[in-house]
Amino acid sequence: MTESTTRIALVTGASRGLGRSTALKLAEQGVDVILTYKGSESEAHAVVRQIEALGRRAVALQLDVADSRSFAAFAERVKTVLANTWHRERFDHLVNNAGIGLHASFAETTEEQFDQLTNVHLKGTFFLTQKLLPLIEDGGRIVNTSTGLARFTFPGYAAYAAMKGGIEVLTRYMAKELGSRGITVNTIAPGAIETDFGGGVVRDNPQANAQIAGVTALGRVGLPDDVGGAVAALLSDGNRWITGQRIEVSGGMML
Numbered sequence: 001m002t003e004s005t006t007r008i009a010l011v012t013g014a015s016r017g018l019g020r021s022t023a024l025k026l027a028e029q030g031v032d033v034i035l036t037y038k039g040s041e042s043e044a045h046a047v048v049r050q051i052e053a054l055g056r057r058a059v060a061l062q063l064d065v066a067d068s069r070s071f072a073a074f075a076e077r078v079k080t081v082l083a084n085t086w087h088r089e090r091f092d093h094l095v096n097n098a099g100i101g102l103h104a105s106f107a108e109t110t111e112e113q114f115d116q117l118t119n120v121h122l123k124g125t126f127f128l129t130q131k132l133l134p135l136i137e138d139g140g141r142i143v144n145t146s147t148g149l150a151r152f153t154f155p156g157y158a159a160y161a162a163m164k165g166g167i168e169v170l171t172r173y174m175a176k177e178l179g180s181r182g183i184t185v186n187t188i189a190p191g192a193i194e195t196d197f198g199g200g201v202v203r204d205n206p207q208a209n210a211q212i213a214g215v216t217a218l219g220r221v222g223l224p225d226d227v228g229g230a231v232a233a234l235l236s237d238g239n240r241w242i243t244g245q246r247i248e249v250s251g252g253m254m255l
Contacts, residue, residue, distance in 0.1 A: 006057075008091040009235065010034040010078065010132070012065055013098025015044040017195040018145075021228025022095055023047055027056040029232055034081060034091065036063040036098065059085055065098045065124035066116065071131040078135055090137045093235050096125045096144045103201075106158040114159050121163035126170060139182040141235050144171050146189040146246065152254035164189070168246050175244035184243035188231055191250025193222040217252025226251070 009026050013019040014035035023033045024047070033051055037044035037060060044060035051058035059081050063074050082088045100120050102113055125144055136142070146168050149161040168187050175185040192212045194203035201208050202221055213220045230249040233239065 006086070007031045007093065008034065008082070008086060008088065009093035009095060010036070010091055011095040011097055012036045012063065012128070013038070015040045015047060015060075018190065018193065018224050018227045019095070019097040020047050021224035022097060022231045023058070023228075024050060024054070025225065025228040025232035026093075026235065027051040027054045027058070029236065030056070031093070031232075031235070032057040032086065034059050034061060034078060036061050036065075038062070038064050038098070057085060063098075065128060066119040068119070068123055068127045071128050074128075075131045075135060078132065082135070090135050091140075092137050093141045093143070094129060094132060094136060095231060095235075096129065096142070097231075098124070099145060102160050103156040104159070105156055109159045117159050117163050121160075122166045122170070125167060129174070133178075136183060139240075140184075141240075142174065142178070142183060142185040143231055143234060144174075144185070144187045146171075146187045148189055148191040148248055148250045148253055150189060151248065171246070172244045179243065184240065186234060186242060186244070187246045188227065188234065189246055189248040189250070190227045191216065191222055191248070191253040193224060193227060195224055212253070215254055216250070217255055220251065222249070222251055 009031050011019050011023045011033060014023040015037035023035050026033055035044060035047060048058040048060050061077055064070060082091060102117055104113060144167050146164040147161060149157045150164045150168055171185050171187040178185060192202045209221050227249050
């Protein structure tokens with residue numbers, strides 16, 4: 001591929017977990033990556049090296065998705081990176097992956113916790129995408145991240161799931177309004193995954209892991225590559241006619 005035809009994806013929160021897997025799966029498909037990290041610069045650069053080892057280009061940029069005031073400056077950094085690294089003005093795919101977990105009952109969730117979840121998951125996705133729109137190619141793709149918890153319920157996730165429910169509605173509106181530019185917008189909704197998300201309880205607690213596997217059609221808990229591979233597949237050429245959809249990647253959890 002020439003620089004003008006190489007696809008470029010921007011993946012937020014890609015220094016670890018689902019974002020890291022998504023970035024690597026995209027690189028395996030021949031996609032170059034701009035990845036963001038909040039604080040783990042060394043982990044982010046390790047992902048850059050892994051992508052480069054796959055023969056693709058990658059750049060890591062620091063970003064706090066909870067700080068919407070920083071988005072205009074971040075967009076300028078992306079613009080500079082595109083010009084200097086790829087001699088391009090726009091990138092092709094945006095994956096809004098960065099997030100945080102919270103486990104607290106409805107009765108005990110504080111306003112501060114609620115606001116933090118709003119800033120990261122809902123406000124962050126809304127306004128970061130808005131600021132990056134001029135840099136996304138016509139005919140490009142956007143993937144937002146929801147959760148299986150927006151469909152099924154477990155006590156302790158009311159605030160988190162409510163934010164993701166908002167993301168699913170937002171996705172449909174974005175798909176409608178950006179369709180005139182040929183941009184597709186979809187939601188990936190992971191089920192329980194073995195990562196350090198939420199303190200790593202799904203990965204590290206054998207009882208919780210077994211309980212979830214027992215209510216999952218495919219009989220196990222998900223792995224990061226299950227989701228990263230699904231995002232990469234959704235961004236492949238064969239899925240250009242899918243937009244405004246919620247795609248759950250949970251192995252059939254709580255059917």
